[in-house]
Amino acid sequence: MEMEGWVSMPKVELHAHLNGSVRDSTLLELARVLGEKGVIVFSDVEHVILKNERSLTEVFRLFDLIHILTTDHKIITRITKEVIEDFASENVVYLELRTTPKKNDSIGMSKRSYLEAVLEGIKAVNTVDVAFRPHNADVSNVKSSSLINDTCNGSTRKEIYVRLLLSIDRRESTEAAMETVKLALEMRDLGVVGIDLSGNPIVGEWMTFFPALKFAREQGLYITLHCGEVPNPKEIQAMLDFLPQRIGHACCFEEEEWKRFKSLNIPVEICLTSNIRTNSVRSIEVHHFADLYNSKHPLVICTDDSGVFSTSLSKEYNLAASAFGLGRRGIFQLARNAIEYIFADDEVKRELKEIFNSSEKKLDQ
Numbered sequence: 001m002e003m004e005g006w007v008s009m010p011k012v013e014l015h016a017h018l019n020g021s022v023r024d025s026t027l028l029e030l031a032r033v034l035g036e037k038g039v040i041v042f043s044d045v046e047h048v049i050l051k052n053e054r055s056l057t058e059v060f061r062l063f064d065l066i067h068i069l070t071t072d073h074k075i076i077t078r079i080t081k082e083v084i085e086d087f088a089s090e091n092v093v094y095l096e097l098r099t100t101p102k103k104n105d106s107i108g109m110s111k112r113s114y115l116e117a118v119l120e121g122i123k124a125v126n127t128v129d130v131a132f133r134p135h136n137a138d139v140s141n142v143k144s145s146s147l148i149n150d151t152c153n154g155s156t157r158k159e160i161y162v163r164l165l166l167s168i169d170r171r172e173s174t175e176a177a178m179e180t181v182k183l184a185l186e187m188r189d190l191g192v193v194g195i196d197l198s199g200n201p202i203v204g205e206w207m208t209f210f211p212a213l214k215f216a217r218e219q220g221l222y223i224t225l226h227c228g229e230v231p232n233p234k235e236i237q238a239m240l241d242f243l244p245q246r247i248g249h250a251c252c253f254e255e256e257e258w259k260r261f262k263s264l265n266i267p268v269e270i271c272l273t274s275n276i277r278t279n280s281v282r283s284i285e286v287h288h289f290a291d292l293y294n295s296k297h298p299l300v301i302c303t304d305d306s307g308v309f310s311t312s313l314s315k316e317y318n319l320a321a322s323a324f325g326l327g328r329r330g331i332f333q334l335a336r337n338a339i340e341y342i343f344a345d346d347e348v349k350r351e352l353k354e355i356f357n358s359s360e361k362k363l364d365q
């Protein structure tokens with residue numbers, strides 16, 4: 001199938017890191033500005049941004065660089081807006097965007113002000129092209145699903161639900177993790193629905209994050225954990241014991257953990273390109289997607305870092321279809337199934353099902 005077929009299909013994205021989803025063109029523009037100010041050497045940075053093959057270690061070095069480029073409230077607002085518009089433009093109808101609130105005293109940034117800049121970006125989404133469906137049902141710009149095919153100024157207007165997950169970075173202390181959870185609770189009415197644990201998987205100990213994650217769960221926040229990106233049986237066991245609502249990756253499980261994970265039926269966010277690029281999985285042919293799909297384990301295809309890995313959700317759907325022999329219907333059904341695993345209430349799920357039902361009719365045309 002042509003790429004256009006995947007682009008026009010409604011999609012659900014549940015695993016996308018804000019700073020990993022920034023367009024290359026924006027990163028290069030930001031790098032040029034910092035180069036002119038003498039903060040960085042542009043030519044050194046340019047090839048790092050444009051490089052395609054990266055090990056896991058190099059990916060985390062790149063994130064440190066991206067974070068230097070995006071250190072500013074205004075830039076955080078801009079990238080949030082652009083990332084949402086990019087997902088909306090490829091017909092992602094529900095997006096859970098995750099980001100790590102950052103503190104940087106030298107520019108007067110607190111975790112709260114960082115998050116406010118993100119929320120500002122959501123508000124700034126260009127409403128000519130994208131109807132943002134906010135968290136509060138009574139906000140006046142909630143649009144009916146019929147808008148999907150309305151045209152505005154000649155372009156098709158898209159609709160997208162956006163929810164936020166706040167990430168705890170594995171470099172952080174228990175106190176810093178707790179601060180993130182408290183912030184999530186404070187900002188709940190503004191679209192923050194859950195907590196993610198991410199960052200370099202070879203850094204940090206489960207017990208450091210456990211108190212904050214436990215507190216988050218007690219307070220009713222949803223939890224998703226990066227789990228098994230590298231082999232670490234003790235941590236994988238502890239994570240499965242915790243029973244998060246979802247996990248990301250599940251690449252490096254040993255047989256026992258794999259069996260237990262499958263019997264627990266925990267939905268998993270699958271990021272094919274990311275897993276291959278970072279070498280968490282040797283090749284697409286041996287990816288655990290096939291096993292999960294064949295045993296009907298709950299799974300959702302996601303991008304992880306569409307900027308860093310030069311991908312998009314449409315490309316990931318296309319890759320899954322060709323690598324595992326799934327047709328248009330098979331992929332559509334996976335996207336529709338993902339509605340059950342989103343961190344939102346029944347009303348949102350109902351609306352999303354309607355969107356999928358109405359586009360199902362066009363599937364065979």
Ligand SMILES: CNc1ncnc2c1ncn2[C@@H]1O[C@H](COP(=O)(O)O)[C@@H](O)[C@H]1O
Nearest residue numbers: 017018019020063099100167198199200226
């Ligand atoms: C490739 N696999 C991955 N494994 C683990 N954590 C990852 C990741 N990809 C991204 N992140 C996490 O997301 C941050 C960037 O977005 P934010 O600054 O939060 O918006 C990275 O610094 C890392 O902590």
Ligand SMILES: [Zn+2]
Nearest residue numbers: 017198248304
């Ligand atoms: Zn991730």
